[in-house]
Amino acid sequence: MRRFLRSIWPATLAIAFCGGVAAQQSPAPSPPAAAAPAQPGPPPFATTKVEGTDNVYIFRYGFHQSMFVVTPEGVIATDPIGYQRPQAVRTYLDEIRKVTNAPIRYLVYSHHHYDHAAGGKPFKDAGAIIIAHRNAKEHLTRLADPDVLVPDEVVDDKRTLTLGGTELELIYVGKNHSDNSLVMRLPKERIIFTVDFMPVGAVHFRNMLDSWVPDIEESIKRVIALDWDRNIPGHPAPGGRLGTRQDAETILRYTQDLSAEVKQAAAQGKCWDTAMREVKLPQYAGLADYERYLAGNVERYCSHWARGY
Ligand SMILES: [Zn+2]
Numbered sequence: 025m026r027r028f029l030r031s032i033w034p035a036t037l038a039i040a041f042c043g044g045v046a047a048q049q050s051p052a053p054s055p056p057a058a059a060a061p062a063q064p065g066p067p068p069f070a071t072t073k074v075e076g077t078d079n080v081y082i083f084r085y086g087f088h089q090s091m092f093v094v095t096p097e098g099v100i101a102t103d104p105i106g107y108q109r110p111q112a113v114r115t116y117l118d119e120i121r122k123v124t125n126a127p128i129r130y131l132v133y134s135h136h137h138y139d140h141a142a143g144g145k146p147f148k149d150a151g152a153i154i155i156a157h158r159n160a161k162e163h164l165t166r167l168a169d170p171d172v173l174v175p176d177e178v179v180d181d182k183r184t185l186t187l188g189g190t191e192l193e194l195i196y197v198g199k200n201h202s203d204n205s206l207v208m209r210l211p212k213e214r215i216i217f218t219v220d221f222m223p224v225g226a227v228h229f230r231n232m233l234d235s236w237v238p239d240i241e242e243s244i245k246r247v248i249a250l251d252w253d254r255n256i257p258g259h260p261a262p263g264g265r266l267g268t269r270q271d272a273e274t275i276l277r278y279t280q281d282l283s284a285e286v287k288q289a290a291a292q293g294k295c296w297d298t299a300m301r302e303v304k305l306p307q308y309a310g311l312a313d314y315e316r317y318l319a320g321n322v323e324r325y326c327s328h329w330a331r332g333y
Pocket residue numbers: 042043135137201220
């Protein structure tokens with residue numbers, strides 16, 4: 025991850041996602057007067073129109089990404105990504121307004137985790153209807169965090185939003201990184217937006233907290249079975265690229281191989297600590313976060329195979 029982060033992020037950037045601060049790299053000490061000027065990092069945010077589309081945009085703020093779709097009848101926005109940073113939401117709305125004055129009709133949560141779902145109030149104030157999976161509504165109602173609005177409408181298995189000639193499918197593919205992830209698919213553009221459960225070019229986050237295993241494998245298989253060419257990830261992939269079908273196959277294989285290796289280690293009584301030190305999957309060493317999170321990924325599967333969690 026550090027190698028990856030350094031390739032596109034400033035060293036001082038706080039990378040906060042999925043229920044916690046994943047990496048808070050210490051601020052660099054003040055350079056001596058004679059030091060060379062620091063290399064400029066990427067801008068704090070960016071809005072990119074997805075190549076080959078008329079109306080699909082990616083809004084990145086820090087290390088989070090959302091997709092928004094612009095139609096003549098209004099905008100469908102996704103994840104406000106405003107956890108502890110209301111300026112991200114203001115920027116998101118400003119960026120949409122640079123593209124269109126059409127009303128923001130919907131705000132769809134990919135899942136209920138705060139780093140993606142927090143900060144939606146300005147969207148709601150602008151008239152957006154908030155939509156999420158039914159389980160997300162249950163979690164958010166129970167948690168009652170004032171900064172994470174409870175959805176107005178829910179999806180069970182599937183719902184299609186049709187607005188201004190664009191269709192956006194909201195598809196539940198089962199339990200994975202949470203119990204309420206929605207995959208968003210634009211059938212005409214053959215684009216999907218997936219968040220957190222099938223990282224692009226990276227291993228899973230930390231010890232896969234809140235993840236359902238082995239269900240997550242089925243969930244990735246269901247995404248592979250859908251019709252799409254490009255995957256916008258909820259966190260930028262190395263180099264900021266979009267995910268491919270090959271990336272989806274890679275994270276599925278990684279997850280299956282991880283599970284099989286840990287199952288063996290569990291049978292040999294190695295869970296948790298010995299397995300966390302010993303299990304290696306060198307064929308995946310090229311994935312971002314491999315060095316940093318492999319042990320955590322092993323920990324999650326140890327809990328499954330050695331304890332039944
Ligand atoms: Zn998450």
